[in-house]
Amino acid sequence: MYRSLLVLDLKHPSVRQALSNCQDMHRNLMKAFPEEQSSREEGQILYRQMTILERPMLFVLSRDLPDWSQVKGMDAPLDRPPISLERLENKLTVNSVFRFSLLSSPCKKVSKEGKKNSVRVYLFTPEEREKWICRKGEQNGFEILQLTQNEKELIRGKKGNNSIFYRTVSFDGVLRITDAARFRDAFAKGIGPGKAYGLGLMMLARM
Numbered sequence: 001m002y003r004s005l006l007v008l009d010l011k012h013p014s015v016r017q018a019l020s021n022c023q024d025m026h027r028n029l030m031k032a033f034p035e036e037q038s039s040r041e042e043g044q045i046l047y048r049q050m051t052i053l054e055r056p057m058l059f060v061l062s063r064d065l066p067d068w069s070q071v072k073g074m075d076a077p078l079d080r081p082p083i084s085l086e087r088l089e090n091k092l093t094v095n096s097v098f099r100f101s102l103l104s105s106p107c108k109k110v111s112k113e114g115k116k117n118s119v120r121v122y123l124f125t126p127e128e129r130e131k132w133i134c135r136k137g138e139q140n141g142f143e144i145l146q147l148t149q150n151e152k153e154l155i156r157g158k159k160g161n162n163s164i165f166y167r168t169v170s171f172d173g174v175l176r177i178t179d180a181a182r183f184r185d186a187f188a189k190g191i192g193p194g195k196a197y198g199l200g201l202m203m204l205a206r207m
Helices: 013-020 022-030 086-090 126-140 180-189
Strands: 002-008 046-052 055-062 097-104 107-110 119-122 142-159 162-177 202-206
Touching: 013 022, 022 046, 022 142, 107 126, 126 142, 126 162, 126 180, 180 202
Parallel strands: none
Antiparallel strands: 002 055, 046 055, 097 162, 097 202, 107 119, 142 162
């Protein structure tokens, strides 16, 4: 796995468009990866937009080494090229404790009368959201030791004639790994919905 830090050039039209439409952001990021790679899931590509020192940036996690020269207006600083996460992955062992940050859209699926498929409904209360992240932990090989929640900006976009819309929450705190294999898989593939649109990337720092 590789982690990239990208600085976004707000003067570039494609960057401004991508920041207003998450589908365009997804499309732009995919240009940095081999054409034969058929999907984001195949390449295990996740990203998170953040503001650092008042500058918009992206953290990108990917299975393959990206070529950011193929993406206009998004630059990896020369002193911070993409780095291998092999050392971090080797530390993802049972009982290891990490500080974490996860931007997600905690939802539940409900059936609606007259509709064939269930729909996702956002969880508005902190209690529901805490249960949600704890369930994700049980499913993905970790347990929550400390937790704070902060509602963040909406994610919007358009794909063809369909609108994209996610309410988001940043889950921050401390976790302990209970199943290394499942946790490594979740770390690589992301957690929760909207993984193509800047959600689901588990950011970790060793305690």
